[in-house]
């Protein structure tokens with residue numbers, strides 16, 4: 001169901017955990033709130049779930065104002081990082097709990113629990129206790145419990161935080177598949193930018209109690225609206241320079257052409273590490289410099305290089321590697337670097 005948050009403010013003493021948040025999540029959309037620790041993500045989720053009453057602003061679900069409604073009445077499913085299953089109840093009893101609370105008839109409970117178990121692929125685990133399951137399985141039970149009553153909205157607060165990488169990745173895909181299939185409006189919280197890029201229809205980047213930018217993952221990555229977003233989402237080279245007559249003077253690279261209509265004055269330019277090329281392939285590029293390799297990290301399908309330009313500026317490059325490619329240049333070697341000016345993004349000042 002459509003969720004709309006308008007002008008939410010929540011203060012704790014002198015701290016404004018939320019400093020005026022506006023957010024619309026469309027029906028069936030998977031929206032991620034991405035932000036560093038302390039940016040206000042959990043406080044926002046609590047205000048939406050009904051565990052925090054905001055000082056100002058409103059929360060609407062399907063057009064209905066629920067700002068002051070008790071959590072139970074909102075019909076919202078939630079999954080947290082620490083599974084929060086009832087340890088003395090079986091898996092099936094855990095999943096049945098929200099239905100029992102709603103006093104659903106026994107036959108319906110049985111049917112819905114079986115269906116939820118099937119959806120999270122734990123059909124044969126109904127009689128086990130939570131402690132007899134792995135972390136990933138427990139989190140799937142928590143998910144089944146959150147969706148078994150057909151919630152109007154699903155809230156996920158760092159649900160994979162305690163899991164190892166492989167398990168995280170398979171659960172990310174599983175949750176996404178399930179969410180699409182059930183067309184569940186979902187708000188997902190993470191501080192992991194890679195997870196946000198993998199899972200989301202849209203991402204809202206939060207900092208200091210405010211949404212700094214909201215958009216499609218590709219849009220935020222390619223055209224961040226501020227230095228903070230450029231830095232927080234993905235790896236970045238942020239180059240400072242001065243623009244004059246459509247050209248910026250950049251240390252090491254010389255005059256670099258800027259996009260049309262760029263006013264004169266200070267500019268911050270974003271160049272993603274994968275846009276920086278090194279070695280022979282730079283010969284035909286209009287923006288070139290020389291650098292020393294400070295270190296090289298081999299990552300399997302790519303290598304990450306930290307480079308230092310002659311003027312002292314450090315840059316990051318990411319080189320895609322095929323199995324037949326020669327090894328990347330080692331530490332201490334001198335290399336040519338270059339990029340195409342169309343790969344630059346001018347980061348708005350402010």
Ligand SMILES: Nc1ncnc2c1ncn2[C@@H]1O[C@H](COP(=O)(O)OP(=O)(O)OP(=O)(O)O)[C@@H](O)[C@H]1O
Pocket residue numbers: 012015016017035036037038039040041042043044191
């Ligand atoms: N009950 C509270 N009392 C006082 N301050 C609080 C309370 N809850 C949150 N805060 C403060 O509000 C700010 C936002 O906290 P919040 O938990 O929403 O951040 P977060 O983005 O979810 O962080 P994390 O990723 O670490 O969970 C922080 O500065 C926090 O210290």
